[in-house]
Amino acid sequence: MRPELIDIVLVNTSHPGNIGAVARAMKNMGLSRLTLVAPRQFPDEVATSRATHAADLLETARIVPDLDSAIDAAQFVVGTSARGRRIPWPVQDPRRCAVRMAAATDTGQRVAVLFGREDRGLSNEELNRCNLHLHIPSDEAYTSLNLAMAVQIVCYELRMLAIGGALPAAETAEWDTPFSTQDNMERFYAHLEETLSAIGFLNPAAPRQLMPRLRRLFGRVRLDEMELNILRGMLTATLEQVERAGGPVFEKPRTGSEP
Amino acid sequence: MRPELIDIVLVNTSHPGNIGAVARAMKNMGLSRLTLVAPRQFPDEVATSRATHAADLLETARIVPDLDSAIDAAQFVVGTSARGRRIPWPVQDPRRCAVRMAAATDTGQRVAVLFGREDRGLSNEELNRCNLHLHIPSDEAYTSLNLAMAVQIVCYELRMLAIGGALPAAETAEWDTPFSTQDNMERFYAHLEETLSAIGFLNPAAPRQLMPRLRRLFGRVRLDEMELNILRGMLTATLEQVERAGGPVFEKPRTGSEP
The missing domain is CATH 3.40.1280.10 (SPOUT methyltransferase, trefoil knot domain)
Structure with missing residues (x-):
């Protein structure tokens, strides 16, 4: 051309x-x-x-x-x-x-x-x-x-x-931060599950479809590393509040027994 | 179309x-x-x-x-x-x-x-x-x-x-729940901002790029209504912990709509 x-x-x-x-x-x-x-x-x-x-x-x-x-x-x-x-x-x-x-x-x-x-x-x-x-x-x-x-x-x-192909073909091309790896995502999900139990939102004895739905949500978005750090920071700050309040509502999920 | x-x-x-x-x-x-x-x-x-x-x-x-x-x-x-x-x-x-x-x-x-x-x-x-x-x-x-x-x-x-006739299959085809409207998204962002202030993660006096980054994240994923309800429920449960702990670290930001 x-x-x-x-x-x-x-x-x-x-x-x-x-x-x-x-x-x-x-x-x-x-x-x-x-x-x-x-x-x-x-x-x-x-x-x-x-x-x-x-x-x-x-x-x-x-x-x-x-x-x-x-x-x-x-x-x-x-x-x-x-x-x-x-x-x-x-x-x-x-x-x-x-x-x-x-x-x-x-x-x-x-x-x-x-x-x-x-x-x-x-x-x-x-x-x-x-x-x-x-x-x-x-x-x-x-x-x-x-x-x-x-x-x-x-x-x-x-x-x-x-x-020609000068513009990003994929919407996520030229992103400013690397996308997170799957092992970091798994650490995030574990942290998320612990926090949701601690604030009483997720009952380990009756978890229903909560974590699958959250996995679908965050899997769909493809978090970058900075976003993952922000979310991890939010969870940490939430757990600090739980400690200040006297401890978790539900303990971190292990075998599913009620605290 | x-x-x-x-x-x-x-x-x-x-x-x-x-x-x-x-x-x-x-x-x-x-x-x-x-x-x-x-x-x-x-x-x-x-x-x-x-x-x-x-x-x-x-x-x-x-x-x-x-x-x-x-x-x-x-x-x-x-x-x-x-x-x-x-x-x-x-x-x-x-x-x-x-x-x-x-x-x-x-x-x-x-x-x-x-x-x-x-x-x-x-x-x-x-x-x-x-x-x-x-x-x-x-x-x-x-x-x-x-x-x-x-x-x-x-x-x-x-x-x-x-x-032009048939379109390529869309990633959002046959979704199980309606996607959220923008006014519901704004209520969520206001709720999120309040919660992040309450747990001390967002300092309203120095908010930096936190909310824009979270808006980018949740705007990119396009939440459906059930996902939005889950996230709102998490925020509500977090705020309950904050109350149990004696109240918010930072007060709710004055600008923005009510959650």
């Missing part, structure tokens, strides 16, 4: 605010090549304001008079399309489309992604110029996405490919 | 235009439950204008004064987070996070997704209330997404699952 080979092309955009929002959406996702085909109003301070820290993309944007000039060097052209057309065309969702685009850049191809007008998208003639149509699967009850939102989704899919 | 169980929660949004854009992004992706926590300016005609054909979501939006009111009935709370924090938290990208959320709704759970302020996101305290953190993998050169864009990406991932 080579983001520098991907060109976001906005065709006849009406509102400069959308152009600014597109620039921001692109830069957030690591893209930087923006082409504007005959924008109605540009440059414009509303665009600059909406771009916030992506105003540099507006300064380096190519401004061209027609679609031909925008895509003449592109080797793979994708057009965003809101719905079915009279002549069926190859159409894919943003995820599969992003895979196609990323693969094209991997072989050095230049890719252009076309986004149409706010009110009526790309014309049939423009869509006929594309190798592939991209359709964002919006809800039937309200299909019309804001232009910059559509760009955001496509750029996000490209970003997910660009980073 | 049951979209009607997913609540998009915007915390202290400053710009009404963003609220409108969020409503549109949601409706485009088939979501409809919007909650606004103390919005700075709402209702507002800018919000209505930006929502275009999603103004109905603004009319049915819940407006609440604080985060507690927003999430008290939620059983799975996801918080969007821009970057690493002092205490690492379980964090996933939007795709994996959407799978978790969709799986939760499949078992009838109510899900809340929190989005923070435009300028500084969610506070650490708010993030501590979440079971899982969601991070959108933006480019290091420009990490700050527009609020509505972030909502759009998350709703898009949920939409892809909604239309």
Whole structure:
């Protein structure tokens, strides 16, 4: 995936605010090549304001008079399309489309992604110029996405490919403390059982399902060593209170005989 | 995937235009439950204008004064987070996070997704209330997404699952007891804090990172109602020992809700 080979092309955009929002959406996702085909109003301070820290993309944007000039060097052209057309065309969702685009850049191809007008998208003639149509699967009850939102989704899919496995695959990756070992967990459970007996919450003569349920709970969470130390500290402090109060309600479990 | 169980929660949004854009992004992706926590300016005609054909979501939006009111009935709370924090938290990208959320709704759970302020996101305290953190993998050169864009990406991932058919088996499928609600979790934390003070393990004058670490632990595990009852029972039995010993080491902290 080579983001520098991907060109976001906005065709006849009406509102400069959308152009600014597109620039921001692109830069957030690591893209930087923006082409504007005959924008109605540009440059414009509303665009600059909406771009916030992506105003540099507006300064380096190519401004061209027609679609031909925008895509003449592109080797793979994708057009965003809101719905079915009279002549069926190859159409894919943003995820599969992003895979196609990323693969094209991997072989050095230049890719252009076309986004149409706010009110009526790309014309049939423009869509006929594309190798592939991209359709964002919006809800039937309200299909019309804001232009910059559509760009955001496509750029996000490209970003997910660009980073590959950069984010932790497992939620517990890059944890700050090692996870506890099973022998430390067993010491904790013994300490817990002693404490629950001492405060009278667990009757060794009638333990029921208490310890299995607590084991399921703490086994599920996977305690790290610091958490285990905190819990052990809590148990120790609790037992000190029990001593201050005159001793345990139930003795530490041994053979199950009532004290 | 049951979209009607997913609540998009915007915390202290400053710009009404963003609220409108969020409503549109949601409706485009088939979501409809919007909650606004103390919005700075709402209702507002800018919000209505930006929502275009999603103004109905603004009319049915819940407006609440604080985060507690927003999430008290939620059983799975996801918080969007821009970057690493002092205490690492379980964090996933939007795709994996959407799978978790969709799986939760499949078992009838109510899900809340929190989005923070435009300028500084969610506070650490708010993030501590979440079971899982969601991070959108933006480019290091420009990490700050527009609020509505972030909502759009998350709703898009949920939409892809909604239309995508079968989901991977969820770890929480076929659980035997309902997962606890956030208001019950808050009562537990208040009870826990009181108890830890009473046994002298938590000094309210120097609490350090103890409660955030315990919140991370119990937020990560997602307690079910029976487990919560067991833990509450342990705390009550511990406090009885403290009374038997002559009273608490440290008085109950003054802030926080009653257990």
